[in-house]
């Protein structure tokens with residue numbers, strides 16, 4: 001029998017669509033199973049500031065369709081110091097909170113692992129980040145919505161590119177991982193995709209674009225992940241323009257619009273599954289683990305293992321298709 005009485009949920013680090021579905025699932029599953037549930041505002045900052053509210057089934061009504069996070073999120077330097085952690089622990093204790101569900105990225109997980117080991121408070125983490133770059137889950141919360149948002153934007157840019165015979169370089173999020181760039185590029189029929197994981201020579205890109213121009217393509221779209229080694233979309237555009245001046249060239253940085261928007265059905269279901277699974281895991285006595293989706297199964301991975309450096313690899317078939325289908 002679990003000794004837990006009160007579970008608190010919070011979101012931390014970068015926000016991602018689907019976090020609200022997850023918060024809702026944690027609150028409703030916890031209450032359904034007879035536990036008290038609290039919501040901590042602004043992640044670790046709210047823990048330190050005692051910005052914590054008791055939640056009811058009603059307090060998470062009508063939030064499923066909202067982007068962002070109703071609990072707000074923050075980056076909190078003070079939590080990295082022992083004094084900050086101690087203050088956070090005292091606030092949790094004062095409120096009778098004896099277990100945590102943390103929704104965020106690897107920084108959030110690192111904080112959760114340290115906090116839980118120091119103060120012996122059980123924690124289960126949920127991977128919430130649009131970048132899809134966490135070990136232990138095939139998909140992270142928010143990635144599907146962000147990719148759909150990018151595709152919608154590219155489709156719109158394609159209309160104007162086509163009308164004016166233009167070459168567009170579109171920069172999408174992904175400093176270390178090109179997941180969004182790769183999928184959005186394939187799904188929108190981009191002529192080329194520049195990824196942090198792959199060195200594409202500018203001469204190779206120019207060959208591709210020249211081939212397209214020779215075949216009377218009236219527009220071209222090149223997707224550039226922000227972590228591309230040539231300096232992002234502006235860097236690539238400059239290098240290409242120096243040698244290939246066939247098209248009128250434009251650069252679009254999609255930026256933070258990729259983080260917002262109503263979550264896709266996939267992220268709503270994933271958030272709900274992960275929130276439900278996180279509460280069940282705490283009740284089963286699991287600790288310092290992250291919930292993930294592998295295949296179509298919800299699985300738990302030790303936080304320590306999730307946080308160890310693993311080689312990150314994009315899918316081989318998608319990589320090959322990005323060339324064959326372009």
Ligand code: ADP
Pocket residue numbers: 012013014044074075076077078079080081104105106107108109110111112114129
């Ligand atoms: P993400 O969770 O999206 O990776 P961050 O890297 O900004 O985002 O981490 C979120 C928060 O997690 C940080 O603002 C900080 O409060 C906490 N955190 C990150 N690293 C540590 C650490 N080494 N020790 C304690 N807390 C940490």
